[in-house]
Amino acid sequence: MVLKKIVKMDKAPSRPKGAATVAPSRSGSTQSISSANVKVVVRVRPLNERELEKNSRIVVDVVDDKMLVFDPKEEMRPFFYHGVQQPNKNLLKRANKELQFVFDHVCGQNSTNKDVFETTTKEILVSLMEGYNCSVFAYGATGAGKTFTMIGNEEHPGITYLTMEHLFYTINSFEKDREFDIGVSYIEVYNENVYDLLKPSKTPLQLREDSKYGVMVAGLTLYNIKTARELLNMLENGNKNRTQHPTDANAESSRSHAVFQVYVKMRYKTSSQLRIVKLSMIDLAGSERASATGCVGDRFKEGANINKSLLSLGNCINKLADGSSYIPYRDSKLTRLLKDSLGGNCKTVMIANISPSNESYEDTYNTLKYAARANKIQLNIKKNIVDGNLRPSQYVKINEELKKKVKELEAKLSLSNVKPQIDSDKEKMKLEWRRRISEADAVHSTLENELLGLMARQRVLALRHRLRTRAFNHVADLAHRSSSEAMEQMCTEEIPRQERAAENYVVKSVHLDTKIKVSWTKWDESRQKIQVIFKQALTECPELLDFVEKVQLQSEIRLVRARDSLRHKLLCIENEEINAFTEYVSDMSGMLKKLYMTLKGYDKATPGLTAEYLEIMKKAKSAKGITWSDKDRESDAHFKFVSNLDLEKPTTTVDFNTTIKKEINTTIDIVTDSEDLTDIENHDPLQSLVKKRKGTPIKLANNETIIINDSLELLDTTRNLNSAKKIKKEYDTGLDIENYGAAIDSKNLNSTFVLTEKIEALKKQPIRSENIKIDVNLPVKKGLFDRTNTIQRTLNFNDKAAKIVKPVVGKALPLRRVPPTMNGNRPAPGFGSSLSRDGTPLQRNVQDVNSRMKGSDTQKSVGYKAVRARERVQSHPYSRPVALAARRQ
Numbered sequence: 001m002v003l004k005k006i007v008k009m010d011k012a013p014s015r016p017k018g019a020a021t022v023a024p025s026r027s028g029s030t031q032s033i034s035s036a037n038v039k040v041v042v043r044v045r046p047l048n049e050r051e052l053e054k055n056s057r058i059v060v061d062v063v064d065d066k067m068l069v070f071d072p073k074e075e076m077r078p079f080f081y082h083g084v085q086q087p088n089k090n091l092l093k094r095a096n097k098e099l100q101f102v103f104d105h106v107c108g109q110n111s112t113n114k115d116v117f118e119t120t121t122k123e124i125l126v127s128l129m130e131g132y133n134c135s136v137f138a139y140g141a142t143g144a145g146k147t148f149t150m151i152g153n154e155e156h157p158g159i160t161y162l163t164m165e166h167l168f169y170t171i172n173s174f175e176k177d178r179e180f181d182i183g184v185s186y187i188e189v190y191n192e193n194v195y196d197l198l199k200p201s202k203t204p205l206q207l208r209e210d211s212k213y214g215v216m217v218a219g220l221t222l223y224n225i226k227t228a229r230e231l232l233n234m235l236e237n238g239n240k241n242r243t244q245h246p247t248d249a250n251a252e253s254s255r256s257h258a259v260f261q262v263y264v265k266m267r268y269k270t271s272s273q274l275r276i277v278k279l280s281m282i283d284l285a286g287s288e289r290a291s292a293t294g295c296v297g298d299r300f301k302e303g304a305n306i307n308k309s310l311l312s313l314g315n316c317i318n319k320l321a322d323g324s325s326y327i328p329y330r331d332s333k334l335t336r337l338l339k340d341s342l343g344g345n346c347k348t349v350m351i352a353n354i355s356p357s358n359e360s361y362e363d364t365y366n367t368l369k370y371a372a373r374a375n376k377i378q379l380n381i382k383k384n385i386v387d388g389n390l391r392p393s394q395y396v397k398i399n400e401e402l403k404k405k406v407k408e409l410e411a412k413l414s415l416s417n418v419k420p421q422i423d424s425d426k427e428k429m430k431l432e433w434r435r436r437i438s439e440a441d442a443v444h445s446t447l448e449n450e451l452l453g454l455m456a457r458q459r460v461l462a463l464r465h466r467l468r469t470r471a472f473n474h475v476a477d478l479a480h481r482s483s484s485e486a487m488e489q490m491c492t493e494e495i496p497r498q499e500r501a502a503e504n505y506v507v508k509s510v511h512l513d514t515k516i517k518v519s520w521t522k523w524d525e526s527r528q529k530i531q532v533i534f535k536q537a538l539t540e541c542p543e544l545l546d547f548v549e550k551v552q553l554q555s556e557i558r559l560v561r562a563r564d565s566l567r568h569k570l571l572c573i574e575n576e577e578i579n580a581f582t583e584y585v586s587d588m589s590g591m592l593k594k595l596y597m598t599l600k601g602y603d604k605a606t607p608g609l610t611a612e613y614l615e616i617m618k619k620a621k622s623a624k625g626i627t628w629s630d631k632d633r634e635s636d637a638h639f640k641f642v643s644n645l646d647l648e649k650p651t652t653t654v655d656f657n658t659t660i661k662k663e664i665n666t667t668i669d670i671v672t673d674s675e676d677l678t679d680i681e682n683h684d685p686l687q688s689l690v691k692k693r694k695g696t697p698i699k700l701a702n703n704e705t706i707i708i709n710d711s712l713e714l715l716d717t718t719r720n721l722n723s724a725k726k727i728k729k730e731y732d733t734g735l736d737i738e739n740y741g742a743a744i745d746s747k748n749l750n751s752t753f754v755l756t757e758k759i760e761a762l763k764k765q766p767i768r769s770e771n772i773k774i775d776v777n778l779p780v781k782k783g784l785f786d787r788t789n790t791i792q793r794t795l796n797f798n799d800k801a802a803k804i805v806k807p808v809v810g811k812a813l814p815l816r817r818v819p820p821t822m823n824g825n826r827p828a829p830g831f832g833s834s835l836s837r838d839g840t841p842l843q844r845n846v847q848d849v850n851s852r853m854k855g856s857d858t859q860k861s862v863g864y865k866a867v868r869a870r871e872r873v874q875s876h877p878y879s880r881p882v883a884l885a886a887r888r889q
């Protein structure tokens, strides 16, 4: 099959910079084939018969496969003058040039075409199959062996045949995934004209250059061949058509440039992608000087054109090697034809053929210089490594040293190849640390969430109990001395319920405290463990800092979220409480107004009462709703406790109570009976922390009366139960409520004592449900153990050294009804007066109790009997006057 005319050249892919293979040379120089895109191989042919006959001096010394020395120094032969050996050299002898050349490869006189093929086109076939255009030039003077190298003969086929043979072999190996078409052409450029050697014609072919199709030879015939054998005949026939004329240098001197081109069309079976690459093998005309041919006329003109095109080729190669942007392809037909086969994406091999004989001294020298220009980059390398004064024998030594160095470099290179392994080891280590950190963090976060959950429960429980206690206070206050029904309900329902609640609270608190302690210990251990892991990880992989910080940040976020959640919960509870409290206060104020108006209607509103009422109105006005002072909140230890989640110090309820104790140095106000009890303001230094309220007078065994200084802010079961206890006592004994203080036994002062004992007992028992041992080291509270987030009160009733702290407002101090005076005069009855409503003079019970304690049992019994329950009701400041009641009856 004949492929006609136009062959579209695919743009071959550009070769990546520095992707060339670097091979050590025997001379120790290192060369990069692709660095200049031109590989230069020098082939030295053997001496021909004529040269042998002339006993020509060898002017080319091939040192190794990379290096040759042109015109090497000769061994000094003894020089005799008039039969006497002269110490100086032969002055008649021309000085040797001794030029060292290093090329990509040097083929010596004994090298075969096969050897040349191995070092030239075999390599570039790989590039051809990858899609690069390739060119091989045979350059040299006439008779230097160009045609022998390119075409050869039957016995020694040239590299064109060997290349095609190998090409077919390569194609076979690619046939699985590609389809190939091989087209060949054989043309010559003679006197700047192009002729088809396979289809001889006297009419030269025209070169066409198209932006789309590149350089084309119009009318050129491409022959499709299937085997290398077909090529041999083709080449033989083509060569016959080649312009040859005998010259002085060569009887069959080629006077034209023969260009053999192989077009390889590859179609990829999978993608149907088509690619056409071109291999050009050019047997150049002899490069000798025109004068050397001894030709004149047409032959001289041939030589001039040959030189012109070779000069042009040399210029293009030089420019390409220099990286110039402008390449003078248009200077000759040859370069125009080979435009797409030189430089750029093309791989070029120049085979410089030389004769070793001094007969061709100038031509050889010129060829070597030409080849060296083409191999410019390599020449620069040569200058660095070659000492001009070295003898060939020394090159062997240098060669060995350089080989050693190359081995070292290769070893280093292989070491550098280990780096990715090291990197991957580092990556592995990083991953391992990440895994360990993540695992430790997962465990830690679970423990942390558990701990935070328990602490939040503890806070919610404390707040709920506090609010419950506050509510109980109000009920107790309302029931106290109000009515027998209320007192009965208080004793039978409220007090037992509150006691049960207090007990439950204690159990739950202790239980939670214990769980928190256990959980915190685990959390703390895990925290220490993860800190160690962080430290180790950062020591070994500092790059993990970001990851570690991220994990730490996540932990902080967990804490912040837990705090938020707790505060939200507390806020909801307090909000409900505020609503209920607001309603309660509203009802209270309505009731207060009714009572005041009733008293006023009966003209019983005393100025004191009126002033007090007005004061309350004033406060209500300024209150503008319920305010929660920030200042008060800040100083409120309970508030601090419930609203904070401090993982560093997981305060237990017990710890919290201890803290309160430290903060508020609990004082028991022990007052002696005083006339000023009603009027004296409480100036307790702790007033900023706690609001004082009316105390409850208690008669002690040593005749002293104490008043427990209760705090509204630190509402506690103690006070409530004290209050409730009073009610209970009064109710159970039926004693006069105005003298109940004297009847209270200090041993049963309040039920908190009983609760304290129960707590102690609880502590000694294991908690069955959770199977967690209660920490027996919990601080043992003496006296009135505060299990209800209240002040711990320690009362030592036998302590004679008990200090009188201060008197407390004594408005509510019960007054004892005293018998009428002998003269029957009674003080004016009324609220706050020393007279009862029926006019019976009233006396501070403290004094009365004191006197009774000092008196006989009979006196005591008389004192108790003096007040009856009915009178007690009537003596209530808000009860209706007897006279009025009697009138109604």
Ligand SMILES: Nc1ncnc2c1ncn2[C@@H]1O[C@H](COP(=O)(O)OP(=O)(O)OP(=O)(O)O)[C@@H](O)[C@H]1O
Pocket (backbone or CB within 6 Å): 044, 045, 046, 048, 140, 141, 142, 143, 144, 145, 146, 147, 148, 149, 250, 252, 253, 254, 255, 284, 285, 286, 353
């Ligand atoms: N390496 C070689 N081994 C043996 N003989 C060789 C070798 N090189 C060349 N010759 C012989 O030298 C002679 C000249 O060789 P050749 O024709 O190849 O020179 P040429 O460079 O092509 O000359 P021209 O440019 O004039 O065509 C031939 O007879 C060839 O057989």
